[in-house]
Amino acid sequence: MNKQVLLDDVIAQLEQNVVTLTSAMEKTVDAATNEETVPEHKYDTLALEASYLAHGQAVRLEQVKSDIALLRKMVLNPFSSLDNVRLTAVVEIEDEDEVVSRFFVLPCAGGLTIEEATIKVVTPHSPLGKALIGKSIDDEVVVSIGEKLTHYAIIHLY
Known part of the structure; x- marks a missing residue:
């Protein structure tokens, strides 16, 4: 990628x-x-x-x-399976229904979608971004939006 x-x-x-x-x-x-x-x-x-x-x-x-x-000015860092999620990571997560989504962690431009790769930009200030930062592959992430809790598993990190 x-x-x-x-x-x-x-x-x-x-x-x-x-x-x-x-x-x-x-x-x-x-x-x-x-x-x-x-x-x-x-x-x-x-x-x-x-x-x-x-x-x-x-x-x-x-x-x-x-x-x-x-x-x-961003420096794009490479990530391995041993790293934790931080800025410039592309994170692949899977929800409870086994739906896989990919997110590009950037400091700004949250919500934009990169159509060719079906990747959404997420910032560390968003609920999902906050939950992802510092986590690693196989960690579970729980995001609360409104009254709904959604569980995700981090399955890949680029």
């Missing part, structure tokens, strides 16, 4: 997010500053709401750019 290819895919998806966010932010700024959105009375808050949205989009855009910079 070539983790550099996986990481490059994650970075490419984030770069596409930058393009999308930039376009959306430009449209929102236009809406906030357009003369047609000038308030007609004190309850007309369209321009104000658009400016709040533009600010939120700008903050998200900077976060995505920061994530890209962080991922470009």
Whole structure:
């Protein structure tokens, strides 16, 4: 498994997010500053709401750019069957129904899916990521989401 290819895919998806966010932010700024959105009375808050949205989009855009910079500096460590899960590991887990899933442990970009390899990015801040960090092959991991407990077994580490 070539983790550099996986990481490059994650970075490419984030770069596409930058393009999308930039376009959306430009449209929102236009809406906030357009003369047609000038308030007609004190309850007309369209321009104000658009400016709040533009600010939120700008903050998200900077976060995505920061994530890209962080991922470009990542050193991808090789893992053996004796290692514990940590950043840059690709972890294969099996649930109670014998369904196998793979996760790429990264410091950011959680939730993205690398389609070609059907691998999801998980961060150490997520419930599953927290449960995986420090574990090794054959360890059981229990994740609580809402009131449901799900048991997984770590079956492979790359």
